[in-house]
Amino acid sequence: MKKLQIIALIFSILFAIIIVQSCKSTSNITESKFGAQLWGENCIRCHNTPSPETFSDTEWDVAVMHMRVRANLTESEAVKIADFLKTAN
């Protein structure tokens, strides 16, 4: 039971820290990366990187929003990836 309480405490602290951090502006790392780079780094974590030609601009808007939720992307990352895909398709 003690072990469980410790686990719960650790997760709660991390949760609080993340929520507080989430209110801050975007990280310098994201700001310094281009959409193509973020596309290459994030998509391939689970599946092959999608060809920009797969969808139209409108379809990419929906697909990237879906992936923003699914892959826990930040808003800045999602916007940059969508811009890249729409430019390159």
Place this chain on the structure above:
Amino acid sequence: MAFGQLYKITKEISNQVNIHKMKNLIILILSFFLILLMNQNVKAQDIQSTDEIQKLKQEIELLSKQNNSYKPGKSQFLLRGYAHSGLQTNNNGFSFVGGSFNPLLIYKQSDRLLFETELEMELVGSAVELGIEYANISYLLSKNITIRAGKMLVPFGIFVPNLHPAWINKFPTAPLGAGHEGILPTNDIGVEIRGGSYLGNLKVNYSFFAVNGGQLNDGMEEPEEAGIIHHGIFPDNNNGKTIGSRIGIFPFSNSSMELGFSAMYGKTGARESDVEDIKALHYAFDISYVKTLSSMSSVLDLKAQYTGVNVSDANYPEHDDPDELYTFDNKSKTWFAQLSLRPALVENPIVRNLEFAIRYSDLLTPEGAEWHVNQSQTDVGINYWFDWRTVVKFSYRIRSGFEGGHSEEPSHGGVEEDGGNSFFIHWAIGF
């Protein structure tokens, strides 16, 4: 004489002057007409140009109207999904096996609101079984926080939420413990807060959720499954909700590695039963590492997950004599490690579409239970990618160890299992 000559000379000069004047006059008149003519011509051209401009303006207006009629609204709909099928051969024979068709419907209501559902149509015998993998609504509360509610893939570990779709999974089967009847949580109904953020320059993602939770089989009707936690059953069998979380940390700035920690805890026993207070703790550690190896012109992909399940002690009826009770230490664990290598950077178009993969998985369930399993499985495979989401998989599965009464169904979508070694050829397409 002198006057006469003078008169002649004077007249001649006068004539010449008049002729010169006439000439000038004629030139002047001609120039006037010429200018008049040119002016008329310019005017005619101006009129013609104005007409053309008007015509162009009308055409632009028409095209603009037509274009506006095709302009997408804020609400947009997208159909995606995947399908797969193949063949399997083992000691029992050789058969084409039905896969599944999973349409994924995504509806973007606005820039903040998203609804998505994945259906699963699977061939079972001669019938088609229809299921809902998930159906939930997401609200993007801020740049880094999303609230989700509905039926969802439980954000626990990496295989079920991220890797199980057939066009993503490197193998036709799932690792031990991760199938529909495995010990890993699959899908559930509840609410969730999730997102990605940065702790300084350290990227993290998080998920905190409350769901109905798994349900404990008390063994009254199925004594062979006494003590198993069943997932994805509705409605809830008690008022206690299972709460859980997964936190992923990216130690490297290029996001190549993700370390994940998951835990969920809650009541699993049915209300007003002898096992009402029985609770279960699920915990998992996972790692994902994807790296381009320039020296090998390849992409390396490593995935691994360790999962433990601890269920508090309970008494279950004996199989042969339900009046007699027995108990056991209800702890299970399973893990898998998977490595794949794709020479994606070589010039040869055939070689760069190949992918070599190997996976080892292990499952251990409680010794005192009728569903005790102590099994390991090794999968080796070669995949050929036609494009980024269409693949044909050739794989061989080797199983060893003790397989208990609890039937494992590692495949996500219809490959019949007999627990033995099998060879698979499977195609999968994502769309």
